[in-house]
Amino acid sequence: MANPAIKVEDVSIRFNLSKEKTDSLKEYVIKFLKREIKYDEFWALKNISFELQKGERLGILGLNGAGKSTLLKIIAGVYKPSVGTVERHGRIAPLLELGAGFDMQYTGKENVYLYGSVLGLNRDFLASKYDEIVEFSGLKKFMDVPMKNYSSGMRARLGFAIATVVNPDILILDEVLAVGDSKFRKKSENRVMEMFGKGVTVLFVSHSLEQVRSLCNKAMILENGQMIAYGDTEKVARVYKMKTE
Amino acid sequence: MKKVFAGFMRYRYLLAELVKKGIKLKYRRSYLGLIWTLIEPLLTMIVLTIVFGTLLGKGDKTFPVYVLTGRLLYSMFASGTRSAMKAIRTNSAMIKKVYVPKYLYPLSEVLFNYVIFLLSLIVLVAVALVLGVYPTWYLLQAVVPLFTLLLMSLGVGMFLATYAVFFRDLEYLWSVALMLIMYTCAIFYYPETLLKSRYYFILRYNPLYCVIDNFRSAIYGSPMNLHNTLFALGFSIVMLMIGFGVFYKEQDKFVLYI
Structure with a gap:
């Protein structure tokens, strides 16, 4: 094959x-x-x-x-x-229960790096794609807010944006x-x-x-x-x- | 082995992120933040000095340095192993959904406690200088007990992390064990009397005491004890092998128990 x-x-x-x-x-x-x-x-x-x-x-x-x-x-x-x-x-990009790797005390921005590295992405790559992730999730205003104040929909959106940033x-x-x-x-x-x-x-x-x-x-x-x-x-x-x- | 190494290289950023997360979150929402790593041991040192130095009438001027060395090393061991033990459970949400080498969780817990511990050594430097305990060439020896302490905490932590998944009771048992370890490490009393009694083995074969004693030699400027060095290092390496061994053997079952 x-x-x-x-x-x-x-x-x-x-x-x-x-x-x-x-x-x-x-x-x-x-x-x-x-x-x-x-x-x-x-x-x-x-x-x-x-x-x-x-x-x-x-x-x-x-x-x-x-x-x-x-x-x-x-x-x-x-x-x-x-x-x-x-x-x-x-x-592999597993889009299973998005945002499962988020830490609730962390802010949105910190979670981008945490969840990204859970998926095996490195820091420089995430930094270069950071704006794109934020843009796609549409959560620009909330990136410095702790994740525990997010709605479940917002979490899922950010999770999706991070998991799909890499091809x-x-x-x-x-x-x-x-x-x-x-x-x-x-x-x-x-x-x-x-x-x-x-x-x-x-x-x-x-x-x-x-x-x-x-x-x-x-x-x-x-x-x-x-x-x-x-x-x-x-x-x-x-x-x-x-x-x- | 090669596969394990490749996995580690791929996830080294995650390890760094997890260590950073531990440090950042530990003091988040407290006003003094990271400064607590310095104040906290300082305050405990004062309490212990008042209780065991002043009230029990030990006239030694450098007693605070003595207490502080013991207390800092002990609390690194205690908090490192305790949080490593809980690592699998606190990260269960992640473990159930995304594949990540699982040893990263307890490893990162030990490492972040170690970083905080290294920072808190600044207090020791300050207190030692104020009380007139000045560095000598022997201070370089401190690397050996400090490194042994890391290996020991990691080995014990991995072991506990494995079995705490299956038996939650271990968390309670370990708190009791830690108390026992604290009292048998000569943190706030001098070991001489005990060492001369027939219970000397409590100290001689206590690996954490061996580390503390060696570290004190480095601070006070005398050569390390050979028995202490070999025993503590040997214990740590054996524990490290057992810890990673059982973790590796049982890790595929974790996801079914959390």
Whole structure:
């Protein structure tokens, strides 16, 4: 194959759903002595394999709890799969729950540098792009205000502006196109489209078949952690329609 | 190993940002700000001198210097390990959403406490000069205990950070342990009596006391004790290996527990 941007091979992940989480030492010792530490195993994902070439855009469909977000987090590197391997080539911009790396006591400006470095960007680069970020978020007046006084929409806007300032090779989207007010949504959609035009590889989670159809050229359906359909968007869309009707 | 190094180079800006954040936020919204790093140890020194020097009748003029050296090093160890221990939990929002090498969090906590500690050494310089404890060539030795202290705090901090994720109780247990460590480090009493008694091992095999004692030698101008140096350094290196070892082994499970 030419140059895969993402290669997911036989990935499974197991969570332990212990009924009461043992997080006190006493409990643990007692349970250990009684040999009561049993976990209810739960496989959130089972045997997922696929490969995305550079520039392909994959839409991930499925009901709540099907494992969509878990899959994105594995690809982003937040979770480590219990079995299997993930290969990624290039810079990833995870637009997952934007602004999760913000510090509430920090001002907007300080957070630009903090969150930017969380995403692996360096200080000089951020300094050169600082005006662009502020401009795009439209929060110029609030950059010296502590983040705790921001509304959640403002946080998401700043988060989006920082995460997309660099041109990523791989873009991970978890329904973030619904960020902020309609004006900002338009702006952020435009920016994502612009990246699409530059040949970015996209992973996109959505409940909306329409969105997936218009944005993606490949799709996948997850059900209870299993991949039940994978291929061209139109083919998968027919399966999805059948399932949801 | 090569991969770890590459990761570190990529995220070194984040480490710098996290250290800076710790320092900036520690004193934000207090009027005196960073000056507190100087005032706070000075005030504690005065209290300890009054209680243990004046009231208990120790006539030594340089007693404040003695108290201050012990107290500064101890509080670096205490606050460094304590905040490293909580690092994973306080950064859980980030850990759950973005991939970042996780050791950066406890590492940055120890480092920012160390920077604050180094700044607070200015007080020691001032107090020592005022009370007539002048620097000698032996002062250069101070590098060794200071470096050992960093390694020790980091090793212990990484170890605690790992297990505090799974057992929240550790945070309470460690406060008690720290109190015990404080009383067994000869911070505000002279060690001679204890060293001559049959309980001498409490000091001799207390790595933090060894560091403090060596640091005092450097300040007061006498050669370092070889046993202290080797024991403290050996302990720190072993602890560092254990700390990073368990952290590396358990780190993939963190996200499931926070």
